[in-house]
Amino acid sequence: MMRRRICILSAVLISACAPQPRVAEPASGLAVTPPQVAAPLPEHGPLLINDYKRTVASRIVAANEEVFFEPLPEMLKSIVVLEITVDRHGYPLDVHVIRSNGYLELEQVALASVLRAAPFDGPQPGVLQGAASVSFLETFLFRGDGFYQVLSLVFPLQDSFSPSLAGASN
Numbered sequence: 001m002m003r004r005r006i007c008i009l010s011a012v013l014i015s016a017c018a019p020q021p022r023v024a025e026p027a028s029g030l031a032v033t034p035p036q037v038a039a040p041l042p043e044h045g046p047l048l049i050n051d052y053k054r055t056v057a058s059r060i061v062a063a064n065e066e067v068f069f070e071p072l073p074e075m076l077k078s079i080v081v082l083e084i085t086v087d088r089h090g091y092p093l094d095v096h097v098i099r100s101n102g103y104l105e106l107e108q109v110a111l112a113s114v115l116r117a118a119p120f121d122g123p124q125p126g127v128l129q130g131a132a133s134v135s136f137l138e139t140f141l142f143r144g145d146g147f148y149q150v151l152s153l154v155f156p157l158q159d160s161f162s163p164s165l166a167g168a169s170n
Contacts, residue, residue, distance in 0.1 A: 053136050
């Protein structure tokens, strides 16, 4: 079981190495528009980037029907890595594909899932570190039927800040 998890985690991290072209927004068939009501500035919430990623991932899972909760299959159909940039109010400023293995319809599902779940809770000042926004990577693990799990909820990352794993920047 541990060997399987290590193999999946290794595959996910390796797959994030080669950049992919930007996908600005979901295909026209997916009419996803973020809500227009402004999220309040956060008064409490996660203070570390990995905690914030788990909070965002939990919101994505709660807002979408394309998720599964069974154990991960031995073989995944696709792994899609998104870079998500969120402003201090929790609105996504940019969401694009960093890495994928070519299933465009699954890339669109991942992109639409993030936009459908927005706005998120705004990141705490400690997560923002003085910046107006925070960027991080999130990985969607798709099985053969197009349903997914979000990596931050499958393999919680350590609480220490790691730009190479968290993908955090301004």
